[in-house]
Amino acid sequence: MISFIVLGWNESWRMVQTVQESFKFLSSALGAQRESDKAIVTRHSGESNVSDRWKHFLEPGNFLRNIERKRLKAPHDLQQQKVGSKEDLPVDFTDWDITICYRNRKDPFPYKHYFLMLVKPDSSQTKQEWKLEFSLNLDDNVGEVKWSVKSFKQQEEKKEETQKVTDNIIERIVNVLYATNFSYCLRNSENFANYIFDGNWQSHQLTQNNYMRKIFNDILSNEDREKLSTLPLDIAGKILKKEDIMFPELEGMLEFRNQTNLRGFRFPEDDYNIIVVGPTGAGKSTLINLLFNRTVCVTQKNDKSNFASVTRYAQVVSGIHFCQDGEVRVNVVDTMGFCDIFLENKEAADNLLRDILSEHSKIDKVVFVTYGVISAAHQEAIIQIMDRFQYPRKYVITHPELAEKRDNFVFLYNKTEKMTDDEKLIKLEDMGKKLGADIGHKIPVMMLVQGKEEEGIEAENYVRSGLTTSVNCLSDAEFDAATKKTCKQLRSVLLPHTREVLMSPKRLNIAQMQCPIQ
Numbered sequence: 001m002i003s004f005i006v007l008g009w010n011e012s013w014r015m016v017q018t019v020q021e022s023f024k025f026l027s028s029a030l031g032a033q034r035e036s037d038k039a040i041v042t043r044h045s046g047e048s049n050v051s052d053r054w055k056h057f058l059e060p061g062n063f064l065r066n067i068e069r070k071r072l073k074a075p076h077d078l079q080q081q082k083v084g085s086k087e088d089l090p091v092d093f094t095d096w097d098i099t100i101c102y103r104n105r106k107d108p109f110p111y112k113h114y115f116l117m118l119v120k121p122d123s124s125q126t127k128q129e130w131k132l133e134f135s136l137n138l139d140d141n142v143g144e145v146k147w148s149v150k151s152f153k154q155q156e157e158k159k160e161e162t163q164k165v166t167d168n169i170i171e172r173i174v175n176v177l178y179a180t181n182f183s184y185c186l187r188n189s190e191n192f193a194n195y196i197f198d199g200n201w202q203s204h205q206l207t208q209n210n211y212m213r214k215i216f217n218d219i220l221s222n223e224d225r226e227k228l229s230t231l232p233l234d235i236a237g238k239i240l241k242k243e244d245i246m247f248p249e250l251e252g253m254l255e256f257r258n259q260t261n262l263r264g265f266r267f268p269e270d271d272y273n274i275i276v277v278g279p280t281g282a283g284k285s286t287l288i289n290l291l292f293n294r295t296v297c298v299t300q301k302n303d304k305s306n307f308a309s310v311t312r313y314a315q316v317v318s319g320i321h322f323c324q325d326g327e328v329r330v331n332v333v334d335t336m337g338f339c340d341i342f343l344e345n346k347e348a349a350d351n352l353l354r355d356i357l358s359e360h361s362k363i364d365k366v367v368f369v370t371y372g373v374i375s376a377a378h379q380e381a382i383i384q385i386m387d388r389f390q391y392p393r394k395y396v397i398t399h400p401e402l403a404e405k406r407d408n409f410v411f412l413y414n415k416t417e418k419m420t421d422d423e424k425l426i427k428l429e430d431m432g433k434k435l436g437a438d439i440g441h442k443i444p445v446m447m448l449v450q451g452k453e454e455e456g457i458e459a460e461n462y463v464r465s466g467l468t469t470s471v472n473c474l475s476d477a478e479f480d481a482a483t484k485k486t487c488k489q490l491r492s493v494l495l496p497h498t499r500e501v502l503m504s505p506k507r508l509n510i511a512q513m514q515c516p517i518q
Contacts, residue, residue, distance in 0.1 A: 064108055067141065069219050071183040077233040078187065084177030086170065090130060090147055093170060096120050099162040100197045102190070111184075111212055112205060114193035117157070118165065132173070134192035136182045143182025145192075161197070161373060164418075172196045175235055185216050186227055195235075198372065200281035202229045207377050229280050245294050247484055252491055253293035254319035254330055262314035267331055267361045272321070272496050275333045277385055278369030279378040283414045286471050287369065288334050290487045291494065292319055297334050324447070326499050363389070363508040364501065365408055365494050370431055371415040379434050386435065389508060393436035406441045408508050410465055410493055417470040417482060424468040432466060439466025446504075447497040463493045 086092075097119045102112040115133035122128065130147060137144045173196055181187055190203040205212040206228055220228075267273045276284045285297035296317050314335045321328050366389050368382055386393060391409050392402040413428045432439035442462040469486045496502075 065216065065219060068184055068216060071181075072185060072219065072221075072224050074181065075233060076186055076227050076230070077181060078176060078179035078235065079181035080176075080234065081178040081180060084174040086174060088177055089170070089173065091128075093118050093130075093165045093173075094167070096165045097162055098165050098169060098197065100160045100193050101157045102160070102193075103157055109212075109215055112158075112190065114188075114190040116193050116196060117159075132196070134176070134179060134182065134187075134189050142180045143187070145177055145179055163197070168199070169196060172199060181232075184212065185220065185224065187232060195231075198281070201231045201235070202280055204375060204377065246290070247293055247487060250293055250484065250487055252322075252495075253487065254291050254321050254332075254495070256292050256294065256296050257318045257320060257329075259296060259315060259317050262316050262333060262335075265316050267363075268329075269362055270329075270502055272328050272330045272502065273333075273361070273363050274330065274365045274367060274494055275335070275363060276367045276369060277335050277382065278414075279375075279381070282369040282371050283469075283471065284369050285334055287367075287412065287414065287469065287486075287490065288317060288332050290471070290483070291332060291490050292317070293487065321495050323496055323498050328496050328499055328502070330495065363408065364496070365410055366391075366508070367410045367412060367494065368435070368437075369412045369414050371413065374431060374434050382435055386437070391437070403438075403441070404506065406438055406465060407443050407506055409437070410443070410467070411435070411437050411439055413466075413468045415470065416468045417472045419468075428466050428468050437466070439464070441465040443493065445492065445497060446501055465493075467493065 099117045099119070100114065101117055102114045105111055105113045113133075113135065115131055118130045118132065120128040130149065132145070132147055134143055134145050136142075176192060176195065179187070179192070185206060188203055188205075190205060191201050194203070195201045203212075204210070206216075207213060276288060278284050288297050289295050296319075297315075314333060317332045317334055319330050319332075321330050366385075368386070370378065370382070383393075386409070389409075390405070392405050411428075411431060413424070413431050416424045416427065419427070428439055431437070441464070443465050445461045445463055447461060467489055469489065470482045471486060472480045472483055501507075
């Protein structure tokens with residue numbers, strides 16, 4: 001039955017007025033909400049704070065968070081449409097400038113959208129510029145890799161770092177050219193851009209206490225957190241492990257014995273112990289390989305160095321070093337990428353120390369490895385470890401007796417293959433300033449006088465505590481002279497030259513350290 005209601009003119013007009021007032025009220029309310037949202041976003045000044053506007057993301061039934069939860073359960077790979085090749089690139093980008101950039105976005109929450117700009121150096125006014133990015137296609141809810149000619153305003157982009165396009169960079173572009181499996185937590189635009197730029201699959205926006213981490217933290221399982229800085233499975237399949245000796249003619253390096261997980265391992269007091277600490281992608285595993293003059297730690301094929309967090313769990317690589325007066329067993333701790341994004345800095349420091357330290361532990365060298373731009377998060381993380389091991393960053397001027405406590409600490413600025421000597425020095429000095437480290441400190445090296453080993457006559461030489469290192473593989477089995485030089489540097493500054501060092505009172509005695517986790 002259809003009912004007709006006939007109203008008089010006055011009644012009809014009053015109804016129209018009521019409807020109009022309702023629309024005005026709703027429009028005003030929506031406008032006020034938009035202004036409120038805008039004000040909240042404006043107040044959002046730091047990446048470690050979550051805007052109030054996006055608190056609805058923390059609700060269990062939020063649609064986008066539920067979709068992300070499904071992505072986390074899916075295999076951690078890029079689900080590429082097909083295998084890419086160099087012929088699929090729009091142009092030959094060799095020797096172009098590549099810059100990693102980002103723009104601030106507000107939807108669906110405040111975050112940095114990363115992309116790469118490739119510019120052909122040209123003296124003419126007309127530049128050739130291409131933009132490469134990985135983003136989520138909202139129409140079909142899958143990721144897509146997009147090439148485009150730069151069309152947005154110059155001031156909208158924030159530039160982080162620029163370098164020349166190399167064969168390795170082109171190889172990495174091809175590796176991800178047809179990726180579709182987007183994830184805000186595991187496979188986002190920052191992961192994509194960092195991987196292409198330097199091989200490091202990492203998103204700093206997902207580090208502990210950053211706002212993207214806060215948005216998704218409660219849906220991340222422990223397994224998910226372990227994936228946050230690891231390569232997708234289809235890219236990780238390119239990992240190469242070589243067993244050949246790197247430099248057959250080089251003597252005096254460690255002779256491999258065994259490898260074990262750090263958890264539960266205790267350092268014998270009469271072993272020589274080295275700890276290598278640094279952020280993901282710094283090349284710690286590669287440098288440890290150089291100490292053994294062969295591959296004992298798995299590294300990523302790209303650029304022949306550990307750009308991604310291949311070492312997920314801290315491990316101990318043990319070997320024998322033949323000193324002038326006998327054998328010394330050496331344990332080298334290859335830590336996971338310290339300051340990895342699934343751990344608090346303090347939590348990472350506690351876990352590292354808890355696994356390493358026991359009442360009888362003695363540490364001979366703590367090695368800090370960095371590369372590229374030292375981020376604030378990595379700076380904080382490394383300084384926390386330095387403080388835990390009581391590195392005298394302060395008061396040395398007023399307490400000069402503390403200076404000798406620096407003898408157990410070494411600072412390596414890695415991946416300097418393409419730098420001039422002046423550029424290396426600048427990077428090393430910057431590392432020292434940011435960490436409060438005396439990179440010019442002279443570490444005494446105890447050696448027996450050649451020809452008088454049986455008499456026990458010692459000589460004291462010195463090495464600098466701050467060094468720049470480089471690893472460059474010419475082919476799968478051939479390394480260059482700079483890499484060989486790095487081998488020799490590591491041998492001089494890290495390895496013992498006489499068994500007498502095991503009797504030195506300068507060894508870091510854990511029992512005497514004021515460590516809150518003991």
